[in-house]
Amino acid sequence: MASRIRPLAPALRTLPRTSPRALSSPLSVTPVAATTATSATGRLAAASSARRSLSLKSFFSSRKPKTDAFTSQFEPVLEQANLFHPLSKSPLPAVRAKADWIAAHGTCPVCKEEHEPKSQPPTYECPDCGYPTHCTEEHYKQDKENHKQHICGVLREVNEDEHDLRSGRRMKEFEFPGAQHRDEAINLSNWDTFLYTRGFLSMNSERSMRHVSHVLSYPLTIGSVLHQSSPYRLGKDLTVEGLKSLAALRHTLHPAVIPGITQAGNLRSTATHTVRIFCLGARAESHLPPHIYMQLAYLFPTTAFQIHFVGPDAIPPHTKSKEPHQHVHYEQMTFVYDNSRYEAYHAEAGPFNPYYDVFFLFSPGLAHPATRDMWKPTIPLLLDTKCAIFGTGFDENDIMNDVNEIENAGYELDWLMKPRENVFRSLKHEINMTDLRQSAQCNWGIWGIRGRRYDVKPTDE
Numbered sequence: 001m002a003s004r005i006r007p008l009a010p011a012l013r014t015l016p017r018t019s020p021r022a023l024s025s026p027l028s029v030t031p032v033a034a035t036t037a038t039s040a041t042g043r044l045a046a047a048s049s050a051r052r053s054l055s056l057k058s059f060f061s062s063r064k065p066k067t068d069a070f071t072s073q074f075e076p077v078l079e080q081a082n083l084f085h086p087l088s089k090s091p092l093p094a095v096r097a098k099a100d101w102i103a104a105h106g107t108c109p110v111c112k113e114e115h116e117p118k119s120q121p122p123t124y125e126c127p128d129c130g131y132p133t134h135c136t137e138e139h140y141k142q143d144k145e146n147h148k149q150h151i152c153g154v155l156r157e158v159n160e161d162e163h164d165l166r167s168g169r170r171m172k173e174f175e176f177p178g179a180q181h182r183d184e185a186i187n188l189s190n191w192d193t194f195l196y197t198r199g200f201l202s203m204n205s206e207r208s209m210r211h212v213s214h215v216l217s218y219p220l221t222i223g224s225v226l227h228q229s230s231p232y233r234l235g236k237d238l239t240v241e242g243l244k245s246l247a248a249l250r251h252t253l254h255p256a257v258i259p260g261i262t263q264a265g266n267l268r269s270t271a272t273h274t275v276r277i278f279c280l281g282a283r284a285e286s287h288l289p290p291h292i293y294m295q296l297a298y299l300f301p302t303t304a305f306q307i308h309f310v311g312p313d314a315i316p317p318h319t320k321s322k323e324p325h326q327h328v329h330y331e332q333m334t335f336v337y338d339n340s341r342y343e344a345y346h347a348e349a350g351p352f353n354p355y356y357d358v359f360f361l362f363s364p365g366l367a368h369p370a371t372r373d374m375w376k377p378t379i380p381l382l383l384d385t386k387c388a389i390f391g392t393g394f395d396e397n398d399i400m401n402d403v404n405e406i407e408n409a410g411y412e413l414d415w416l417m418k419p420r421e422n423v424f425r426s427l428k429h430e431i432n433m434t435d436l437r438q439s440a441q442c443n444w445g446i447w448g449i450r451g452r453r454y455d456v457k458p459t460d461e
């Protein structure tokens with residue numbers, strides 16, 4: 001199979017690794033690790049100092065029991081009945097550090113409303129969620145009803161989830177299944193049916209679902225759009241143009257079995273095309289270990305994939321390398337990481353073909369002041385390819401800001417998928433640490449567009 005990767009000239013890699021967006025990005029931290037100081041809501045510099053005391057590597061590489069698969073060799077630090085702790089009194093240093101971070105950078109909502117901008121540091125911890133939500137007990141009591149009604153439950157959930165992730169228990173939910181026989185049907189109606197039909201283990205608590213959905217949201221968001229068993233339907237979610245675009249991609253992704261020529265058993269060897277998925281402005285999605293993306297590959301057993309992570313923060317997992325352009329080969333998949341400017345990358349990666357190429361923009365912030373200008377030269381290039389372009393956002397506002405930005409720019413485009421909730425959004429809430437009243441979910445919503453195609457109509461002579 002011919003490689004569709006072309007290395008870039010060093011001169012093209014001019015962007016610094018950390019752009020202004022890295023500080024303001026809504027999802028600049030890695031899943032799982034994000035629990036130390038998440039920032040889905042934070043187009044704010046919330047996550048810079050307290051995060052990453054926990055790496056994905058610790059979950060995905062070193063926890064396999066060496067002897068008996070059914071006996072944990074790990075001594076849990078925390079029992080399941082003991083997962084709730086006020087942040088400042090947590091047995092885990094990483095969680096205590098978070099309380100310090102909030103005290104230094106957070107806001108007391110009552111102070112904020114009464115005499116902004118002089119807010120006293122939030123150091124009073126709500127007894128129900130354990131987060132330092134207010135400056136004093138007095139301000140807490142004043143605001144208690146509001147706090148309870150809107151965010152306390154979410155904060156409590158996040159508190160326990162974080163302690164669970166660091167509890168030291170064997171996390172069976174992260175022991176993902178391998179390939180399955182191509183005749184076994186996969187149901188992509190929702191997280192439950194997907195996990196069940198793919199044979200995931202131990203998915204019997206909402207907490208496990210939150211952990212796993214957070215890690216798998218990126219590959220499953222891609223897979224659920226592209227797959228022939230997609231939950232998105234013509235008329236309801238997809239436009240006619242959307243169905244046409246996806247039909248082109250599915251033609252490549254689901255090759256027909258021709259009796260006598262291609263057999264179900266050997267289709268893999270007959271795959272002649274590679275589907276290229278371009279993740280632009282990539283951040284957290286590029287930090288996921290390759291085996292997470294294999295869950296996407298297993299949905300399409302006869303297709304080879306290239307995933308291109310492009311953007312100043314596109315950094316491979318488990319590396320401190322400063323190489324601006326890297327390839328990682330992993331079974332059915334090749335990963336390309338490149339932090340050059342997209343305009344330069346585009347010229348190198350073309351030509352593009354709507355049957356083989358698709359773009360994903362995860363929480364791009366098209367309308368956000370810090371990133372808007374960076375996207376302006378990119379979008380027309382993407383529309384020019386006539387390939388499908390899908391985008392996500394972390395809440396309804398974020399989605400609608402992007403959608404309005406696209407509509408107001410006057411591009412010649414067709415909508416493929418109307419903005420809607422993403423079936424495979426992360427179920428985990430991420431808290432804005434500078435203002436605990438705000439939370440969001442990774443890949444909460446999704447939309448799709450494509451550069452407009454004009455059918456040539458015969459003229460009457």
Ligand SMILES: [Zn+2]
Nearest residue numbers: 108111135139
């Ligand atoms: Zn206050």
Ligand SMILES: [Zn+2]
Nearest residue numbers: 126128129152
């Ligand atoms: Zn509370």
